[in-house]
Amino acid sequence: MPYYLGLDIGGSNLKIGLLSEDNSLIALQERKSGEFLTAEQLMEQINEMLSTLLTEQKISKDDILAMGVGVPGYVDNDKGVILNTNNLSFYNYPLRDKFTQLTGVPILLGNDANFAALAESKLGAGRGYKNLVMLTLGTGVGGGIIIDSKLYTGFNNSASELGHHVIRLNGVPCACGRQGCFEVYASATALIRMTREAILHNPASGLAQYAKEQGGKISGRTAFQAAEL
Template identity: 40%
Template structure:
């Protein structure tokens, strides 16, 4: 059996797993990222987290073939650089070299959303599919594209930013500098904004009682919960949100014609009440009647980044 290590380097945590050839995580390590701080220190803590994971797995460094890292930001996997990461405050950081020096192992580096999509394609909701579009609906909207079983990131390694594809001309301004981005309509943050707007317009909505009368307490699940409880205004929020998401997914299907679109992140836990109507939207609006792209939920959650990273060397 061969073992590899996957590192999910986040703005908050460094999460590490020792992964075997069957995509099983045998041991884990976790350390706070405490960004911003010097990249050498973060690389040293990533190496410590790897040692924790190896010890839990009952293995040693000699058992490890290579280490893969998924990092936020714009990554140049060929040069091994984090070109820019807002979350880590990294500018042109040679993370592959620093981490390889800290561990004595070959290191592979990729963007975290791309790595998570790769993990889902290898071992998760898109297992067995070679052409995959993955959307993660979190605070923002992350995107990953797998074509022919490989990560597609474009010529500047900055592609697959599906959250920053425009979908409303002249729409809401986005932090990226563009406007009307998918992220402004399909993220958890967007859903919370849409929920609050509806509540202000509908003082009769049960959503008010469900959040204790405090609009600041509104989370991404409230509209779905209130819809299930029969609240009409909540149903309108959910239907509008699903229309936005269906619109975005239909666009991505028209561009890539993947075998499967995977929806991940917190909102994907809503399951069929979310996915069923998105599939219906896609069926009603797709370009090719016979195209049969599936729309499913991601299954690996945070482990997708660890498993995908561990297999970057294949």
């Protein structure tokens, strides 16, 4: 029986899904990605996850027809190269060739939010609509645009990098080099920064006390969890 794989390389998590020919999700592997510093270490971790998944499901790599790989940032789809990512250590990295050599599985590489928009238009909430915009919120902010039922990528495949549109002139510096990008105000990373700033300026607050009780560990959920107490 033939299968497909979907890999999501996020700024915080790695996810590999095993799918049947009718796009049904059979199994999912998930691990943290933020602790791995280099692209090569990340690739080793992904290969280990893939091997574990296939072993648990008793499936051979020969049964995998192809794998779709979504990454945050700028991607050269034709060459299979990650040009740059703000939240991961990929820069001009030939991921498609590297991963094909490592696993022997054919790879289709693209921007994660573009792939998400395409999936929603074909299989999810966007079915039946010719035009849609999808916004992805996570470690960063991404976007995907569908026009006339086709993925719109624009110049250099960067048309839908919605997270790096400047919404505040001379605002907070962004990892992309600009200031005031949407991403620095609306992502999980932004929530963590703003929570830390609030604690610093209000050390006697309930938020500061809650964070202290959690051992000082701050996540994008911390402020919301403190507000529920």
